[in-house]
Every structure is written in C-alpha cells, then in structure tokens.
Amino acid sequence: MTYGIQIWGAAKKSNINILQSFQSISLRVITGAPWFVSNQSLHNDLKILTLPELASQSFKKLHTAIINHQNPLISNLHSLTNPINPLRRLKRRWPRDLLI
Numbered sequence: 001m002t003y004g005i006q007i008w009g010a011a012k013k014s015n016i017n018i019l020q021s022f023q024s025i026s027l028r029v030i031t032g033a034p035w036f037v038s039n040q041s042l043h044n045d046l047k048i049l050t051l052p053e054l055a056s057q058s059f060k061k062l063h064t065a066i067i068n069h070q071n072p073l074i075s076n077l078h079s080l081t082n083p084i085n086p087l088r089r090l091k092r093r094w095p096r097d098l099l100i
C-alpha cells in the first residue's frame with residue numbers, strides 16, 4: 001500500500017480518504033478490533049502512521065536523498081520553486097508541498 005506514497009501525498013483529499021479508510025478497515029480486520037474502537041486508537045496502539053503522515057515522512061526522506069545525490073541533474077530537483085511552473089496552478093497540491 002505504500003508503493004509510490006511520495007506521489008500519493010499530492011492526491012485529492014477524497015482519494016486519500018478512500019485509501020486511509022482501506023488501511024483502517026484492514027487494521028481493524030487484522031486485529032479483530034470491535035466497532036467502538038476509534039481508528040486513531042488503532043493507529044496509535046499499533047504504532048502505524050496514517051497515510052498523510054507516511055506520505056509526508058517518505059517525501060521528506062526522498063527529498064534529502066535527492067539533495068545529497070552525486071548526479072548534479074538529480075540534485076538540482078530539490079528546489080521548492082520550479083521556474084517552469086505557472087503562477088496559477090490548476091492542480092493546487094504538488095508533492096513538494098509536503099515539505100512545508
């Protein structure tokens with residue numbers, strides 16, 4: 001479920017909620033937790049991050065790896081501002097927004 005999680009962080013909130021509910025249902029089935037146990041309690045007790053937290057953490061880790069990369073073309077990708085981005089974006093969220 002974490003394949004490409006760095007990109008999922010920029011997905012629409014409704015799509016992230018679908019994935020998060022799938023994760024919560026899976027945890028509930030695996031642990032056999034009753035209906036009155038909150039999803040937050042499940043995540044805290046099992047020490048499993050929610051998808052938005054995991055996406056942010058994974059993208060920050062990827063970003064630091066890109067900064068320290070030996071290839072200069074790859075290391076230049078770490079910039080928060082991209083000169084080719086238009087001033088008005090139709091897609092409001094980008095993966096690099098997870099760094100903020």
